[in-house]
Amino acid sequence: MPERIETESRKLLGRLRTALATSSEGQDRLDKVVNIIASSMQTEVCSIYLFRDEDTLELCATEGLQAEAVHQTRMKLGEGLVGRTARTKRVVNTADAPNAKGFRYMPETGEERYSSFCGVPVQRLGDALGVLVVQSKAAREFSPDEIYALEVVAMVLAEMTELGAFTGEGAALSARHVQPVMFKGSIAQEGASEGQVFLHEPRVVVTNPIADDPDVELQRLRDAVDTLRVGLDDLLSDNKNTDTEQKKVFEAYRMFANSKSWLARMEADVENGLSAEAAVEKEQSLFRARLSQSGDAYMRERMADLDDLSNRLLRILTGQGSGAADMPENPILVARNIGPGELLEYGKALKGIVLEDGSVGSHATIVARAWAIPLVINAKGITREALNGDTILVDGEQGIAHLRPDDTVQGAFRDKIAMLTRAQERYTSIRDLPAQTKDGVTLSLQMNAGLIADLPSLEGSGAEGVGLFRTELQFLVRNQMPRRAELSALYSRVLAAAKGQRVAFRTLDIGSDKVLSYMKPNDEPNPAMGWRAIRVGLDKPGVLRMQLQAFIRAANGGPLSVMFPFIAQYDEFHDAKAEMDKAMDRERKLGHPLPSDLKVGAMLETPSLGYAPDAFFKEVDFVSVGGNDLKQFFFAADRENERVRKRYDTLNPAFLGFLSNIVDRCNTHGTPLSFCGEDAGRPIEALVFAAIGFRSLSMRPASIGPVKHLLRRVDLSEVRGIVDASIAAGDQSVRRAVADWLVYQI
Ligand code: PEP
Numbered sequence: 001m002p003e004r005i006e007t008e009s010r011k012l013l014g015r016l017r018t019a020l021a022t023s024s025e026g027q028d029r030l031d032k033v034v035n036i037i038a039s040s041m042q043t044e045v046c047s048i049y050l051f052r053d054e055d056t057l058e059l060c061a062t063e064g065l066q067a068e069a070v071h072q073t074r075m076k077l078g079e080g081l082v083g084r085t086a087r088t089k090r091v092v093n094t095a096d097a098p099n100a101k102g103f104r105y106m107p108e109t110g111e112e113r114y115s116s117f118c119g120v121p122v123q124r125l126g127d128a129l130g131v132l133v134v135q136s137k138a139a140r141e142f143s144p145d146e147i148y149a150l151e152v153v154a155m156v157l158a159e160m161t162e163l164g165a166f167t168g169e170g171a172a173l174s175a176r177h178v179q180p181v182m183f184k185g186s187i188a189q190e191g192a193s194e195g196q197v198f199l200h201e202p203r204v205v206v207t208n209p210i211a212d213d214p215d216v217e218l219q220r221l222r223d224a225v226d227t228l229r230v231g232l233d234d235l236l237s238d239n240k241n242t243d244t245e246q247k248k249v250f251e252a253y254r255m256f257a258n259s260k261s262w263l264a265r266m267e268a269d270v271e272n273g274l275s276a277e278a279a280v281e282k283e284q285s286l287f288r289a290r291l292s293q294s295g296d297a298y299m300r301e302r303m304a305d306l307d308d309l310s311n312r313l314l315r316i317l318t319g320q321g322s323g324a325a326d327m328p329e330n331p332i333l334v335a336r337n338i339g340p341g342e343l344l345e346y347g348k349a350l351k352g353i354v355l356e357d358g359s360v361g362s363h364a365t366i367v368a369r370a371w372a373i374p375l376v377i378n379a380k381g382i383t384r385e386a387l388n389g390d391t392i393l394v395d396g397e398q399g400i401a402h403l404r405p406d407d408t409v410q411g412a413f414r415d416k417i418a419m420l421t422r423a424q425e426r427y428t429s430i431r432d433l434p435a436q437t438k439d440g441v442t443l444s445l446q447m448n449a450g451l452i453a454d455l456p457s458l459e460g461s462g463a464e465g466v467g468l469f470r471t472e473l474q475f476l477v478r479n480q481m482p483r484r485a486e487l488s489a490l491y492s493r494v495l496a497a498a499k500g501q502r503v504a505f506r507t508l509d510i511g512s513d514k515v516l517s518y519m520k521p522n523d524e525p526n527p528a529m530g531w532r533a534i535r536v537g538l539d540k541p542g543v544l545r546m547q548l549q550a551f552i553r554a555a556n557g558g559p560l561s562v563m564f565p566f567i568a569q570y571d572e573f574h575d576a577k578a579e580m581d582k583a584m585d586r587e588r589k590l591g592h593p594l595p596s597d598l599k600v601g602a603m604l605e606t607p608s609l610g611y612a613p614d615a616f617f618k619e620v621d622f623v624s625v626g627g628n629d630l631k632q633f634f635f636a637a638d639r640e641n642e643r644v645r646k647r648y649d650t651l652n653p654a655f656l657g658f659l660s661n662i663v664d665r666c667n668t669h670g671t672p673l674s675f676c677g678e679d680a681g682r683p684i685e686a687l688v689f690a691a692i693g694f695r696s697l698s699m700r701p702a703s704i705g706p707v708k709h710l711l712r713r714v715d716l717s718e719v720r721g722i723v724d725a726s727i728a729a730g731d732q733s734v735r736r737a738v739a740d741w742l743v744y745q746i
């Protein structure tokens with residue numbers, strides 16, 4: 001970097017800082033900025049275009065173009081050279097703009113006189129906010145040094161835009177983060193709640209993008225990088241972190257942290273007038289923009305590493321976001337995505353959850369459903385817009401989140417909450433009545449659980465026991481492997497809370513999206529179909545054995561039900577049951593009381609088990625259909641991939657035919673059968689399962705009321721008739737036929 005440009009760039013930033021500080025009006029600030037840049041860089045034109053909405057850029061200030069064009073000239077993302085700069089997030093630099101690809105003539109601006117064009121994206125952490133443009137009559141390309149200076153200014157503009165420096169009376173922009181915004185996502189858990197935004201990853205706000213004293217800033221930057229390096233060295237030398245995979249990640253981090261070119265670039269940014277944190281963000285933004293367009297998975301992973309490292313550095317510099325912000329009173333968690341373990345750490349205090357990504361089939365969703373916390377997924381852009389503490393309404397019924405709602409929306413929403421509460425009260429009135437259809441068929445409705453905290457719902461919901469107790473949730477919430485004594489104490493508390501009602505404990509189902517921080521992660525190409533659940537239990541039986549012993553001790557001479565997840569063939573059940581027999585033997589020898597009645601079951605989650613030999617159905621004490629997994633393997637459609645998940649309806653005749661086959665096989669051998677996937681809790685699905693012969697369903701507690709309410713209003717043989725007729729008619733799903741019929745019943 002030649003000395004002259006460094007100085008120029010710093011001088012330019014110095015002038016900008018003075019101008020920004022002396023002016024309080026947004027428009028005035030913008031006007032001053034373009035004026036200063038044009039004169040400092042000796043170009044005839046300098047303009048700033050900012051996003052008016054998601055895909056419209058607006059000319060917000062100009063020096064050199066027609067003043068009347070300001071706030072009049074607009075272009076779509078990708079349109080013209082300005083739109084191209086914003087879309088590609090890359091510099092567009094040309095000596096012959098009118099003949100450049102994509103040029104669009106805007107007569108109102110008078111720009112036809114200018115030959116050269118240089119557009120630099122104004123972006124913050126990969127989000128495009130606008131475009132900074134310089135133009136000149138002379139046909140010339142702008143030099144790398146000039147572009148660098150523009151990038152430094154663009155960085156400052158981005159930070160100032162984010163801080164709302166260009167808003168206010170007469171300004172082009174409405175202030176960011178203050179307007180009401182509605183996000184249309186998808187439904188993952190019904191219900192409605194009102195609260196305040198609680199960001200899973202709070203954004204770091206840089207309030208001082210321009211350095212007061214470059215020497216001080218350089219020192220701050222170097223100190224922060226040193227702290228970062230020492231922290232990484234500590235992580236690597238800490239004996240607790242023996243995990244080689246994790247070590248590899250930290251080693252990659254350390255390599256980046258020690259990278260001379262990374263530090264050199266940030267130092268140059270500071271030399272040129274940016275503050276230490278703005279320099280970190282500038283490099284992070286440029287890197288993000290470059291790599292997000294790379295199709296290479298390895299490169300994207302490196303981007304994630306560098307991104308994380310930059311965030312660590314920013315937290316060191318600003319002291320922000322190093323711990324979870326204090327939860328507001330009615331916290332609504334807003335995140336890009338979240339794992340089940342992290343969600344469990346936040347606990348039931350959350351009033352709602354809104355995710356940018358997320359999926360209906362994920363375990364985090366299952367946790368939210370179990371807790372009946374309204375959850376909206378696929379709310380694109382919300383993490384960029386929401387700030388900690390903003391008011392937010394989560395409408396899980398429609399898959400919508402209203403951020404900073406106005407009074408009308410808020411009023412209507414409160415009416416909705418009141419209505420839902422009344423509906424819930426209606427279900428309470430049938431809590432103690434049987435789930436009996438009009439033609440006298442009685443079903444057993446049980447609940448799914450996974451935490452002690454779920455157990456109080458047993459009484460409130462009217463469930464007849466726990467049809468699925470997911471034991472892995474307790475493993476997920478800790479950071480080390482629980483001991484046997486802890487587990488047996490925990491399981492005995494579960495049994496005590498169940499007050500004699502049956503609890504079907506499922507042995508550990510880890511793998512797939514349930515990753516334990518203290519177990520060596522497995523680098524598998526497709527974890528959902530990989531080494532998970534009983535496969536781990538049989539290959540490395542230590543934890544399985546500990547769990548089986550803990551169950552027996554918890555039962556303390558009373559009845560005990562245990563089931564094994566993800567059994568794909570008879571042998572696996574046989575071998576797992578042999579482990580149970582061994583555990584019983586061991587406990588007997590140790591003098592512990594044995595369960596008065598032991599039932600050992602299998603979860604049917606892969607199509608193969610539906611075709612297991614008769615001997616399996618004779619040997620197994622009960623079968624529980626894990627519909628979440630079964631459905632994803634039946635249709636070959638990832639339960640966590642929203643794009644494919646919804647293509648196939650559970651009520652597709654092919655799937656119902658497969659389930660009917662399981663019902664028949666269990667009936668033939670007198671094997672008790674139940675369904676415990678999420679679909680059991682959806683009223684129409686539950687009705688159809690009952691019609692094809694299921695007599696036991698296990699679901700999240702909040703579903704028991706609605707399912708029972710519907711079952712009690714129908715004649716099951718009639719439902720069966722509708723289902724059969726719809727299948728015979730060749731329908732792709734029986735849903736429509738059943739729903740249409742229901743309209744006349746209720
Ligand atoms: C299922 O797959 O349906 C099931 C109940 O297990 P999980 O959702 O925990 O995988």
Ligand code: MG
Nearest residue numbers: 605626628629
């Ligand atoms: Mg499963």
